[in-house]
Amino acid sequence: MPKEIVVVGPGHLAHAVVSRWLKVADVKIQVLARSERYLAKGWTPEEESLVTFRADALRRAKLVVLAVKPKDMADTLATLEEFIPPQALVLSFAAGISIEQIHNAWPHHGIVRTMPNICSEIGCSVTGATFSDVSAADKAWVMELLNLLGYVTEMPEHLLNPMTALYGSGPAYVYIFIQSIMQAAADLGIPDGQSRELAAHMVKGASEMALNDRQKSLAQLVDEVVSPGGTTEAMLKVLVQSGWQDILRQALKAAGERAIQLGQAPSPA
Ligand SMILES: NC(=O)c1ccc[n+]([C@@H]2O[C@H](COP(=O)([O-])OP(=O)(O)OC[C@H]3O[C@@H](n4cnc5c(N)ncnc54)[C@H](OP(=O)(O)O)[C@@H]3O)[C@@H](O)[C@H]2O)c1
Known part of the structure; x- marks a missing residue:
């Protein structure tokens, strides 16, 4: 059975990542939206069929990907707290948002903070990743998913801000x-x-x-x-x-x- 991924925030980066995973990963994906503004961001009809406005889609997720802007992160974490299942891993793309900030809102989850770039869409991203409270098996799975987006390297968290500036942007x-x-x-x-x-x-x-x-x-x-x-x-x-x-x-x-x-x-x- 493919594992379920829910991507929160149907923006530009989410689109790049989801369209790549759809082609090459053995996963089931849903994308949580909060408005129809995503329609202007290049989603094909097939990709659009993955979009939902129902936060309870999170209840079956093995991996919850936070692809919202940093300014929306606090609200998003507060709103979705009741829906995230206990075993779910959290993977964040948000620039500048620390593992500690996510952990403070969602203390019981393994967290992966990453910085990919838009070239994920063709498997040519460079991605930095930091893992916190993630088992070896889960880490191997997430690394496999990130590898499908391009070159990935694990790094200490303090390097993710420079990573954002140099390679995310x-x-x-x-x-x-x-x-x-x-x-x-x-x-x-x-x-x-x-x-x-x-x-x-x-x-x-x-x-x-x-x-x-x-x-x-x-x-x-x-x-x-x-x-x-x-x-x-x-x-x-x-x-x-x-x-x-x-x-x-x-x-x-x-x-x-x-x-x-x-x-x-x-x-x-
Ligand atoms: N773009 C890049 O190349 C890039 C590269 C590296 C990292 N990042 C990081 O990736 C994140 C996303 O960037 P982006 O450029 O893809 O942003 P974006 O195009 O503005 O997309 C963000 C999306 O999140 C949605 N959203 C916000 N709160 C939500 C919630 N609670 N539930 C559901 N959807 C929600 C927004 O909906 P609305 O339209 O309704 O506001 C929007 O569709 C940022 O944190 C950024 O730092 C981006």
Whole structure:
């Protein structure tokens, strides 16, 4: 019998994860909604058939996935407390919400705090996970589920906030990077129809080299692209002059600080 999973909150990340698990995991999934706003978030008719407004769906759950915004977490934990069965495990995606905060509301459950990203949808997430009061067998099952979303690594809880900033938010800055390349491509005469493919494949190729060519440092990989007086050198000069790496570092630092704030006070996320 497939184990039952109830995902609370039919938002963007829930959609990515549920659509992936539906394809590759041997589980039964329901998705708990509180409004019809989820209809704008890309659910197919088949996926939509999993959505329910009945909180008592939780009563049969082996795993309850909390996929709500940090600002909604306290209300969600309070509202659903009466429905969660004693044996259920809890898995949270919420940025900045600590295991202790969840444990204070639901003290009798094993808790897994995770930070996947939206690339879960195609099994290409990077996911950090911290386990608390989870048996070895349950941990193995949850790791199996997370592995289906992409690369997963266990880590101490204090690293999950930086994880959120760097890799949870990360796909967004890669998309912006690709968009900037596409804008430059348009300026340089590359047709619109080709520039997204070209930029995305280029990022994919460079990423594969960074992953697979481990005997070379990233500086060496850069060096291999630069020829004296060439195009890469011209580009790097502008990037260095504009302080691009510092700007990126500041942006990621701001994301890291925001991840910490999100767990501290209810505020718009
Ligand atoms: N998006 C990402 O790439 C990403 C990456 C890493 C981590 N996360 C984390 O994942 C969580 C979800 O993010 P998201 O971007 O997917 O948010 P989202 O699109 O805003 O989705 C949140 C969903 O939760 C629903 N919800 C809130 N309280 C509920 C309750 N008590 N019962 C049922 N549904 C409830 C909301 O319904 P309404 O529409 O009615 O408000 C909404 O559909 C956040 O905690 C975020 O930190 C997201």
